[in-house]
Amino acid sequence: MFCTNCGNRIEPGQLFCTSCGTRVAGEVQNTVNYSTPQTHASYGVVRVLTAQKKLSMFNMITCYVVLFNDRLVLAHITPEFQKAESARKSAEIRASGTGFFKGSAEMMRFWSYYHKKYETMSPPAILAECPMNMEIPYNMISQLLFRAYEEGDEDSSSSGGDLNISLSNGNVIKLKHKHDHSKALNNDLQSLLGFRLKYKK
Structure with missing residues (x-):
């Protein structure tokens, strides 16, 4: 089980997150799934948003927000997962006989377009990638605050865009992003969340 606010691991029987102090809700698990199971035919990715999730004062990781028709899935790129994916891609590049410079460029392209792989993945496949990944049905979201990105001082904690997902159990998942x-x-988010969306330019 992981904290829905900061992603810190929660031990069995623990009432509060030792990292951020958030109260642990018994029903929050790796996958926050309260909806009726859907068939594969109902899955359709509407959009993939790239965000950053703060785990601690000096620890921030990339988190992809995969928006499906009936739920969103958070795909976390932990250091361990990133290392494994880079090793896998490096092996492919070496096997193809690509030279050093072209190989380096290929690795950069791999990570630049990494989010696109989620456009064709199902929720179960994404959840299987990392224990931190979770799915949240839209009917469990009381509000989704999206504040568009603005250029600013990158060292400022208030800079960048906000994507705050408030759950009906009182927990809030806070993410930062750079989407203008x-x-x-706006239309995509509105169609998925309706009145629960709070969009700020």
């Missing part, structure tokens, strides 16, 4: 205001994005 987009009418298309």
